[in-house]
Structures are given as C-alpha cells and as structure tokens.
Amino acid sequence: MSDIAEPGGAAMREPSSPPAKPLRTRILQRFPWLRGYLLMSPTIAVMLAMLIVPVVALFVRSFWTQNVFEIDTTFTLRNYAYIFELSDRITYWFGIPFPLANPVYVILLVKSIAMSLAVTVVVILLAYPMAYFMAFRVKRHKMLWLILITIPIWTSYLLRVFAWKIMLGFNGVINSGLMNLGIIDKPLEFLLYNPIAVIITLAHAWVAFAILPIYVSLEKIDRSLLEAATDLGDKPWERFWHVTLPLSAPGTIATILLVFIPTVGDYVTPALVGGSGGSMIGNSIQLLFGRQNDAPLGSAVSVVMMATITAIVCLFLWLVDYRKIRARGMN
Amino acid sequence: MSTGESIISLRSVAKHFGSVRAVDDVSFDIRRGEFFSLLGPSGCGKTTLLRMLAGFEVPTSGAILIDGQDVSTVPPHARPTNMVFQNYAIFPHLSVRENIAYGLRKKGLSKQELAQTVEDALALIKMTGYGDRASHQLSGGQRQRVALARALVCKPKVLLLDEPLGALDKKLREEMQLELRQIQRTVGVTFVFVTHDQEEALALSDRIAVMSRGKALQIDAANRLYEAPNCKEVAAFIGSMNFFQGSLRETSGGTALVDAGPLGQLSASAAENAPGPGSQVSIAVRPEKLRLAWDKPAAGQNAIAGRIATEAYFGDRSHYHVAVEGLAEPIAVAMQKSDRLLDDASSIGRPVWISWAPEAAVLLTE
Amino acid sequence: MSKRFDLLTIYGIVFLVFLYAPVLLLPVFSVNDATVAIFPLKGFTLKAYGQMVNNPALLAALKNSLVVAVGVSVVSTAFGLLAAMGVTRYKLPGQGPVMSVIMLPLVVPSIILAVALLVLVRQVFDIPLTLWTVAAGHILICVPFSMMVLMSRLEGFDRSLEEASADLGESGWMTFWRVTFPIAMPGIVASLLMCFTISLDEYVLAFFLSGLDQTLPIFLYGQLRFPQRLPMTLALGTTILIVSTIIVIFSEILRRRGVQSTKPTGL
Structure with missing residues (x-):
C-alpha cells in the first residue's frame, strides 16, 4: 500500500494556528545574529566606554585651552594653530626647512614617523626570512620554534629596552666587551642616546611580534602551488618572487601596520636609550600631560599624530591595493 | 511493539529560511518501529526536516506530533528523540564511557545501574572494553557506533540519523548498514534515517520518503518506489x-x-x-x-x-x-x-x- | 628529510641569538659581583636578590601588580570569552567594523590610550587615580588579546557538539558547563595566563593611570635612573623575566596542544 504525499492535500491538513510565541523569541528566531550581539554586548559596551568615549573626550579636549590652573572650555582652534603657526624664522632639521613658529611638535612628528619607518623596514627584513625559515625549513620541533619566538613577545618590553641600555651604554656591555678584547681602547660614545639606538632597540622589541603574522600567511600557502610553479619552469628564486611573496602579502602588510602604528607613539624606548637627540613625539605628549601640564595642547598633538598615522596607513593600503591582495588571500 | 500505528505525524510542515522554502508543506506519518528513510539530493530539505524532528529548527508553519503530542516548539532537550549526527559529534573531552553516559545524568539511575547501562550499550555496539578510550583514539566506524549507543541509551521514542554512514569508506559503510539494520531490529526503536544514497535507503528501509525541493514526492516501500514511481522525478532519481x-x-x-x-x-x-x-x-x-x-x-x-x-x-x-x-x-x-x-x-x-x-x-x- | 645547513638555517639560529642575547644579559649580570654591567665578569653573588626581597617598596609594588594582574586576567577573559562566542557562532552583520573597534587597542599606540583614559578619568569623571584605574586600562588592552586566543580556540568548535548535548537532554546552561566550557578550557587558561603577563609587564598605561600605589614596572622604571641600584634592578628584571617566561611557555603549550586536539583524528 502506498501513501502518496499530497502537498497541501486536504486530507492531511488540519486547521493549525501557529503557536503563540513571545515577541522576544520571535525576534531572536527571525534574526539569529541578534543573539551573537547579545553575547558580545558587554564587551562592546566596555570597549565603547573605555576606548571610544575617551578618544572622543580627548578629541573634544583638543579644542579647549589651559589657563595655568583651570581649563577654558570655549571652543577654539588655538592648539592646532599653535602647532602649525607659520613664521619667517625657518628651522632646519636635516636640511628640511620648517617655517614654523613652534616647530618642535611637527619636527618631532616627522622624525618619529621617519624612525618608525626605519624600524618597520628593519623589522620586515629581519622577520621575513625567519618566518620563511620556520614555515618551510623547520620540519620537526615546530612547536619549540614557535614558542621560542613567542616568549620574547610576552616578556616585559621595559626589560628588553633596559637590556639594550646595558648593552649600548658608555659603560655598557659592548664597549666593555670590545675594550676587553682590545679592539677599541676607549668607549664608543655614539652607541647610546641617539636615534640609531632607538631604532635598534625598537626593531629588536618588535621583530618577534612581526614573525607570527608572516609565518601564518606563509604556512597557509598550498604547497602544491609551489610545486606547480616549479613544474611550469620557475627557478627557486623566480618561484619565490612570483608565488610565495605575493601570497604572503596579506601577512606582511598586516605586520607592517602592526609595527609601524604603535612605534610612532612609543615613548619608553626613546626615554631610556634615546637621550635628547633620540626623543620622539610620544615623549612630548607625555611631557604635555605631565610636567608641562597642558592637557589640551597634549590632546591636540595626540590628535595630529593619530590623524597623520591614519593618513599614512590609508595611503599605504591604497598604494599596495590592499583590497585586491586581501580578496586574493581569501581564495 | 505493534507496527502500523503512527508515531510521528507531520502536518503541513514548512520551514522557510528567508525566501528559501527548505521544507515546503510536507504531511505524512511515520509508523512505530519502522526504519524510515528521507532520501533526496543535497538541498532537498531532508536534513532540515530531520532537524525539525530533533527540535533544532522550529517549523515556520504546520505541526509536528510525536506520539500524539505537538512538539513543534518543544526544545531539543525536552523531546523524546535522539540523534546520531552526521559527524557523530563525539565530545572530544570525554571518554567513550562518559560520552555514552552523557544523556543518562538526569534519568535518576544509581551508579551501578548507570555503569550497567553503559556496559550493555558497549556490548550492543560490540565495543566492550573500549569504555576508557579517548574519543580521538577511535576510528570512524567506532565513532559512529559510540554516537549510536549514546543516543540509544536515552531510550528515545524515535532515533534520528543524519547521514551517519556518509563519512565512512565503502566497505565499512556496507558493514555498518547491516549492523544498523540489526540493531534497529534488536531495540525496536523507530529510526528516521537521512541519506542521499539511494542504494543505502533501498537496502535499509521499511519505507522511504523521496524528497525534492522541499516536498515529499512519494512515500513507499523500496520495491514500490522502484517498480511504481508516481512521478518522473522519483522515477529518474531511483535507478535509471x-x-x-x-x-x-x-x-x-x-x-x-x-x-x-x-x-x-x-x-x-x-x-x-x-x-x-x-x-x-x-x-x-x-x-x-x-x-x-x-x-x-x-x-x-x-x-x-x-x-x-x-x-x-x-x-x-x-x-x-x-x-x-x-x-x-x-x-x-x-x-x-x-x-x-x-x-x-x-x-x-x-x-x-x-x-x-x-x-x-x-x-x-x- | 635531509638535514640541510643552508644559509636560511644559519640565519634562523643567528636570529635566535640576536633575539635572546640582550635579554639574557640581565640574569648574567644580576649574579655578577659588581655594581656596573661591564665585562669582564667578576665573581658570582646572590647579594642583589637579597636586596630585592628585603625592599619594602618593591614588595608593595609586587603585591599591587599581582592584585591588578589577577583581577585584569579574570575580567578580560570573561569579556573575551563572551565576545569570542558571539563572533564564532553567529554570522554577524557588521562584524568587520565591530571587530576592528575591539582590536583597535592592539595597534593604537598605548600612549594615546593612556592619555585618552587619563582625560576621561581625571577631567571628565574626576575619579582619583588608583589601582582600579590601572586595572581598567589593562582590561582595555587585554580584552582583544583574550578574544583572539579564544576565537582561535572556538573557531574549530563544532556546533553539533552543543546540539548533541541538547539532544541528549541538557538545557542551555548545562550544555555550556558540560560541553562548551570544558572544550574551551585550554583557551580560557591560556587567555588568563596571557592577560596576567600583559598586565604584570605593562608600563605606559600603568604610569599614566596610577596614583600613589606603584605597580612593579613603574617601580622598576624608577630604579633605572639610579646607577647604584643597578644590581637590584637586574635581579628584579631577571625574576620578572623568569616568571613571565614560565607562564608564557605554559600557556603556549596549552593553547597549541588544545587547538590540535579539537580535530577528530578518526576521520
């Protein structure tokens, strides 16, 4: 005997009204992702309260002014005008003319960006071969290598800077070591308290951090693509240039941003190993909020710095056509 | 257990995801104690239908009756059904024994009864002595058996199986088909079995519902589907x-x-x-x-x-x-x-x- | 596999030396019997460690740091877990922008976070700076880390495990306790440890947001200015280094092992 299904057949159908459900359930059933946001809401709230609100407050503050002990809350562009005020008196920095009345912040910003760029380049040059080594050469004990790379990321930044101070100091390890070996007979003074010391220290501090994203993007590359490239006649070097490098671009670009953005605002490293010549924009922000007690101007400097960083990052992503690279990485 | 009497009634059941009608106004009955298969190509709505029986999806309209009770909106944990998942969903942090005992926590069994129930279940799936194995030490076939035992010890009125043999290789699959049929006869529970493999459905089932585009085209015994298809689609889908x-x-x-x-x-x-x-x-x-x-x-x-x-x-x-x-x-x-x-x-x-x-x-x- | 000592392998080893050498100077000089960190090394001594454990200001800072770090790790992991669950189990419209905002503290220079929070705390709400404000700052930077760790743990999480639990008769909460939580456990512990180390080591936010109560990094930073206290500073640095290394190794092993075992091997 066969019971043939009768779609919509009258025999099977009974007048059934949909069971009444509370509105909340109905909405959640209709839009299941609302549950996701419900779960995330405490975290989002915390981030709003502690990230977005403070940054907005900082932004607002940059339009106020400091009168010795109290803050004048009338809206004004005076802080920005102060930073960018033109003047006939031209200050030169590395031959670059700055026709500003108070050139210190702009010069420090330019200098910080230049130093950060240098750090980023050094970091990528050091980290990429290491990531490549770990992705393609290390076969056994991969976890050991990963952990060896990871430890420095999580161990005190301050201590690593401190270590470099000991290394590079006038009475430091390098000088005493070289003198001890008889290579030099008096300490090298140029080691510490200059931009180079800051760049070395920052590069060392960030390089471990940079390996992981590059490593992940190299590790993700389908090995058969590399075999295909060889099969199609690429020499190892060509294969690297045509296949490996483009496919690891998303990780490399992420790394560039991950290193560049935070180092522009770094202030611990310049404060410890930079001396007066190696100070960066972060140091002047710290001074403005601290000893100089001019929070509004400090806020304005912060805003200018963030805006500059954002502009540079956008320009960079546009130049490398990041959308296309990312879309390619998805496949 | 008498066959013939219906244990599941689907009444104009429909499930829409946005504008997609995954299940489109389906009505039929499944008899107590039978091995019932939902057969169709992927995307035909068979899995959605099974998930509605389990309670993971709520019908957009219509009603599902299990043993005479409307369970349309009853959550999965309160239903008299248990499921063998497509990937088996063996809890990775629990041993075989703990996996099988998972659903027995609330049954009010003494420690001894619980241990005995699990041992009986291990015997049923021919895995006595494997109780302490960790889930990652199991082969595909063993995972499938554990999933089966875990569901059966809960004594469901209906056991739902979502393509449980799909992940196994051909030889193992044929072995498991025989065993599945045997276990079903032993325990006498109604099986609702989802598959896209017509040979599997024909070999195992008392009756089969052939589904396509959210509709149940024909519900019949294997030989009737083959000899007397009621439409071109069924005729073309079963055999050539x-x-x-x-x-x-x-x-x-x-x-x-x-x-x-x-x-x-x-x-x-x-x-x-x-x-x-x-x-x-x-x-x-x-x-x-x-x-x-x-x-x-x-x-x-x-x-x-x-x-x-x-x-x-x-x-x-x-x-x-x-x-x-x-x-x-x-x-x-x-x-x-x-x-x-x-x-x-x-x-x-x-x-x-x-x-x-x-x-x-x-x-x-x- | 043939063992090849090619250029790349040599580079790998040299790189590790470069990565570790400066930091390893701290323990070396901390047991050197001299007041300056120069070669050649003199005799071995643990004097500096003795000074360290007998310094009340240091012990007070240590206690403050521990209290803050424990609180921060628990709170951040809770927030991180909620957010990671929300992201990994639902397809969220607008997930990209929301995630970017949550991950922002990872890239924004910490001095910006610090001064922005300082403005909010002091000038908008006029709350006194205490360890509470330090903890708040640390939560801000720990939540994204915690979320990343937990997301990678939960990403491979098979939804059908929770469905299986519901199917076997457990309600939502019991399913969380019996299935979700234990499976996420290695990730949760890794996140707790990681947030603990981050908070323990963090200097910039702590410096801006602390009042009279110092944390350990602030204390350490203060010591760096006094050359005569170098040995004790080295000893303190070494201790911090060892403790955080142990924690990191432990949490990394846990995290990576955890990720591997989610994949069923039988299939």
Missing part, C-alpha cells in the same frame, strides 16, 4: 529510467495506449487514477526491462528500431545505448550475461530492435 513522451489515447483494463510521435503507438500499464485521453504523458521503462533483438519481435509487444551506439561490458551484465531516430537521447538497455546479444565481435552501429511487454512500463503524467 528511459522516458518516452506522448499523448494518451485511451486506457482500458489497466493498459494505456499512447501516441508517441515518431515511435508510433506504445502501451504501458496504467494506474486507476490515470488522466483522461489527450493528456501529455510519459512512458517509463527501466533499462533492464528492455530486450534487444536483431529481428523484429512478434506483435503484442512494444517495439522500436534503432542502432547500437555504445556498449559497456560489466562482466555479469552489459549496458547498451541505442540511438533511435526522432529521439534526442539514446535509450539505455541493460542485459544480463545470459541474454547478452554478442560476446565477441563489436555490435556498434548495427541496427537492432528494442522491445518490452506493456506491463514492464509505467505511465506517468507530465
């Missing part, structure tokens, strides 16, 4: 089938006469609810019900002349494609070794006659 289109001339005594254009007049057995004369119909014949001959067969049979286009040799049988003038698709013919046409010289290109008895063909409305 030749179709000849035409218009119905007349029906008399269970036999229909059809004008099939260039093929002339063909006859087929017709059901009582056959359409009226003049309707567009198809005659469906299985390849193995066709006969090939060099000479024109005697009258009283349907006969078509054609040329052999391809021949495929399978040892116990051979498959032929016969090209017929006026037909876009060649006709598929399967012949057993005993009545194969030729054993050596190639027959490709030779003219041939195809014939079949009227009762071997089925009349289907377009």
Whole structure:
C-alpha cells in the first residue's frame, strides 16, 4: 500500500494556528545574529566606554585651552594653530626647512614617523626570512620554534629596552666587551642616546611580534602551488618572487601596520636609550600631560599624530591595493 | 511493539529560511518501529526536516506530533528523540564511557545501574572494553557506533540519523548498514534515517520518503518506489529510467495506449487514477526491462528500431545505448550475461530492435 | 628529510641569538659581583636578590601588580570569552567594523590610550587615580588579546557538539558547563595566563593611570635612573623575566596542544 504525499492535500491538513510565541523569541528566531550581539554586548559596551568615549573626550579636549590652573572650555582652534603657526624664522632639521613658529611638535612628528619607518623596514627584513625559515625549513620541533619566538613577545618590553641600555651604554656591555678584547681602547660614545639606538632597540622589541603574522600567511600557502610553479619552469628564486611573496602579502602588510602604528607613539624606548637627540613625539605628549601640564595642547598633538598615522596607513593600503591582495588571500 | 500505528505525524510542515522554502508543506506519518528513510539530493530539505524532528529548527508553519503530542516548539532537550549526527559529534573531552553516559545524568539511575547501562550499550555496539578510550583514539566506524549507543541509551521514542554512514569508506559503510539494520531490529526503536544514497535507503528501509525541493514526492516501500514511481522525478532519481513522451489515447483494463510521435503507438500499464485521453504523458521503462533483438519481435509487444551506439561490458551484465531516430537521447538497455546479444565481435552501429511487454512500463503524467 | 645547513638555517639560529642575547644579559649580570654591567665578569653573588626581597617598596609594588594582574586576567577573559562566542557562532552583520573597534587597542599606540583614559578619568569623571584605574586600562588592552586566543580556540568548535548535548537532554546552561566550557578550557587558561603577563609587564598605561600605589614596572622604571641600584634592578628584571617566561611557555603549550586536539583524528 502506498501513501502518496499530497502537498497541501486536504486530507492531511488540519486547521493549525501557529503557536503563540513571545515577541522576544520571535525576534531572536527571525534574526539569529541578534543573539551573537547579545553575547558580545558587554564587551562592546566596555570597549565603547573605555576606548571610544575617551578618544572622543580627548578629541573634544583638543579644542579647549589651559589657563595655568583651570581649563577654558570655549571652543577654539588655538592648539592646532599653535602647532602649525607659520613664521619667517625657518628651522632646519636635516636640511628640511620648517617655517614654523613652534616647530618642535611637527619636527618631532616627522622624525618619529621617519624612525618608525626605519624600524618597520628593519623589522620586515629581519622577520621575513625567519618566518620563511620556520614555515618551510623547520620540519620537526615546530612547536619549540614557535614558542621560542613567542616568549620574547610576552616578556616585559621595559626589560628588553633596559637590556639594550646595558648593552649600548658608555659603560655598557659592548664597549666593555670590545675594550676587553682590545679592539677599541676607549668607549664608543655614539652607541647610546641617539636615534640609531632607538631604532635598534625598537626593531629588536618588535621583530618577534612581526614573525607570527608572516609565518601564518606563509604556512597557509598550498604547497602544491609551489610545486606547480616549479613544474611550469620557475627557478627557486623566480618561484619565490612570483608565488610565495605575493601570497604572503596579506601577512606582511598586516605586520607592517602592526609595527609601524604603535612605534610612532612609543615613548619608553626613546626615554631610556634615546637621550635628547633620540626623543620622539610620544615623549612630548607625555611631557604635555605631565610636567608641562597642558592637557589640551597634549590632546591636540595626540590628535595630529593619530590623524597623520591614519593618513599614512590609508595611503599605504591604497598604494599596495590592499583590497585586491586581501580578496586574493581569501581564495 | 505493534507496527502500523503512527508515531510521528507531520502536518503541513514548512520551514522557510528567508525566501528559501527548505521544507515546503510536507504531511505524512511515520509508523512505530519502522526504519524510515528521507532520501533526496543535497538541498532537498531532508536534513532540515530531520532537524525539525530533533527540535533544532522550529517549523515556520504546520505541526509536528510525536506520539500524539505537538512538539513543534518543544526544545531539543525536552523531546523524546535522539540523534546520531552526521559527524557523530563525539565530545572530544570525554571518554567513550562518559560520552555514552552523557544523556543518562538526569534519568535518576544509581551508579551501578548507570555503569550497567553503559556496559550493555558497549556490548550492543560490540565495543566492550573500549569504555576508557579517548574519543580521538577511535576510528570512524567506532565513532559512529559510540554516537549510536549514546543516543540509544536515552531510550528515545524515535532515533534520528543524519547521514551517519556518509563519512565512512565503502566497505565499512556496507558493514555498518547491516549492523544498523540489526540493531534497529534488536531495540525496536523507530529510526528516521537521512541519506542521499539511494542504494543505502533501498537496502535499509521499511519505507522511504523521496524528497525534492522541499516536498515529499512519494512515500513507499523500496520495491514500490522502484517498480511504481508516481512521478518522473522519483522515477529518474531511483535507478535509471528511459522516458518516452506522448499523448494518451485511451486506457482500458489497466493498459494505456499512447501516441508517441515518431515511435508510433506504445502501451504501458496504467494506474486507476490515470488522466483522461489527450493528456501529455510519459512512458517509463527501466533499462533492464528492455530486450534487444536483431529481428523484429512478434506483435503484442512494444517495439522500436534503432542502432547500437555504445556498449559497456560489466562482466555479469552489459549496458547498451541505442540511438533511435526522432529521439534526442539514446535509450539505455541493460542485459544480463545470459541474454547478452554478442560476446565477441563489436555490435556498434548495427541496427537492432528494442522491445518490452506493456506491463514492464509505467505511465506517468507530465 | 635531509638535514640541510643552508644559509636560511644559519640565519634562523643567528636570529635566535640576536633575539635572546640582550635579554639574557640581565640574569648574567644580576649574579655578577659588581655594581656596573661591564665585562669582564667578576665573581658570582646572590647579594642583589637579597636586596630585592628585603625592599619594602618593591614588595608593595609586587603585591599591587599581582592584585591588578589577577583581577585584569579574570575580567578580560570573561569579556573575551563572551565576545569570542558571539563572533564564532553567529554570522554577524557588521562584524568587520565591530571587530576592528575591539582590536583597535592592539595597534593604537598605548600612549594615546593612556592619555585618552587619563582625560576621561581625571577631567571628565574626576575619579582619583588608583589601582582600579590601572586595572581598567589593562582590561582595555587585554580584552582583544583574550578574544583572539579564544576565537582561535572556538573557531574549530563544532556546533553539533552543543546540539548533541541538547539532544541528549541538557538545557542551555548545562550544555555550556558540560560541553562548551570544558572544550574551551585550554583557551580560557591560556587567555588568563596571557592577560596576567600583559598586565604584570605593562608600563605606559600603568604610569599614566596610577596614583600613589606603584605597580612593579613603574617601580622598576624608577630604579633605572639610579646607577647604584643597578644590581637590584637586574635581579628584579631577571625574576620578572623568569616568571613571565614560565607562564608564557605554559600557556603556549596549552593553547597549541588544545587547538590540535579539537580535530577528530578518526576521520
């Protein structure tokens, strides 16, 4: 005997009204992702309260002014005008003319960006071969290598800077070591308290951090693509240039941003190993909020710095056509 | 346990995801104690239907009754059903024993009873002694058995199985089919089994619902689905089938006469609810019900002349494609070794006659 | 596999030396019997460690740091877990922008975070700076880390495990306790440890947001200015280094092992 299904057949159908459900359930059933946001809401709230609100407050503050002990809350562009005020008196920095009345912040910003760029380049040059080594050469004990790379990321930044101070100091390890070996007979003074010391220290501090994203993007590359490239006649070097490098671009670009953005605002490293010549924009922000007690101007400097960083990052992503690279990485 | 009485009733059940009608107004009953399969290609709504039975999806409209109770909106943990998941969903942090005992926490068993229940279940799936294994030490087949035992110890009224054999290799799958059927007979629980593999469904099931595009096309025993499909889609989905289109001339005594254009007049057995004369119909014949001959067969049979286009040799049988003038698709013919046409010289290109008895063909409305 | 000592392998080893050498100077000089960190090394001594454990200001800073770090790790992991669950189990419209905002503290220079929070705390709400404000700052930078760790743990999480639990008769909460939580456990512990180390080591936010109560990094930073206290500073640095290394190794092993075991091997 066969019971043939009768779609919509009258025999099977009974007048059934949909069971009444509370509105909340109905909405959640209709839009299941609302549950996701419900779960995330405490975290989002915390981030709003502690990230977005403070940054907005900082932004607002940059339009106020400091009168010795109290803050004048009338809206004004005076802080920005102060930073960018033109003047006939031209200050030169590395031959670059700055026709500003108070050139210190702009010069420090330019200098910080230049130093950060240098750090980023050094970091990528050091980290990429290491990531490549770990992705393609290390076969056994991969976890050991990963952990060896990871430890420095999580161990005190301050201590690593401190270590470099000991290394590079006038009475430091390098000088005493070289003198001890008889290579030099008096300490090298140029080691510490200059931009180079800051760049070395920052590069060392960030390089471990940079390996992981590059490593992940190299590790993700389908090995058969590399075999295909060889099969199609690429020499190892060509294969690297045509296949490996483009496919690891998303990780490399992420790394560039991950290193560049935070180092522009770094202030611990310049404060410890930079001396007066190696100070960066972060140091002047710290001074403005601290000893100089001019929070509004400090806020304005912060805003200018963030805006500059954002502009540079956008320009960079546009130049490398990041959308296309990312879309390619998805496949 | 008596069979025949219904344990699950689906009443105009529909499930829409946005504008997609995953399940579209389905109504049928599943009998107590039967091995029932939902068969169809992927995306036909069979899994959605199963998940509605389990309670993971709530029907957009209609009602699901299990043992006479409307469970449409009852959450999964409060339903008398248990499920064997497609990937088995063995808890990775628990041992085999703990996995099987998972659902027994609330049953109020003593420690001893609980241990005994788990041991019995391990014996049922022939995995005595494996209780302390970690889940990642199990093979695919073993995971499948543990998933089965874990669901069965909860004593469900209905056991739901979502393509449980799909992840196994062919040989293991055939073994597990036998075992599954045996376990079902032993425990007597109603099984609702989702699969896209028609052979699996035909081999295991008491009854099968063939689904397509959210609808249940036909619900029948395996042999009825094969011999008497109720529509072209079922006929084409189960096994292979030749179709000849035409218009119905007349029906008399269970036999229909059809004008099939260039093929002339063909006859087929017709059901009582056959359409009226003049309707567009198809005659469906299985390849193995066709006969090939060099000479024109005697009258009283349907006969078509054609040329052999391809021949495929399978040892116990051979498959032929016969090209017929006026037909876009060649006709598929399967012949057993005993009545194969030729054993050596190639027959490709030779003219041939195809014939079949009227009762071997089925009349289907377009 | 043939063992090849090619250029790349040599580079790998040299790189590790470069990565570790400066930091390893701290323990070396901390047991050197001299007041300046110069070669050649003199005799071995643990004097500096003795000074360290007898310094009340240091011990007070240590206690403050521990209290803050424990609180921060628990709170951040809770927030991180909620957010990671929300992201990994639902397809969220607008997930990209929301995630970017949550991950922002990972890239924004910490001095910006610090001064922005300082403005909010002091000038908008006029709350006194205490260890509470330090903890708040640390939560801000720990939540994204915690979320990343937990997301990678939960990403491979098979939804059908929770469905199986519901199917076997457990309600939502019991399913969380019996299935979700234990499976996420290695990730949760890794996140707790990681947030603990981050908070323990963090200097910039702590410096801006702390009042009279110092944390350990602030204390350490203060010591760096006094050359005569170098040995004790080295000893303190070494201790911090060892403790955080142990924690990191432990949490990394846990995290990576955890990720591997989610994949069923039988299939």
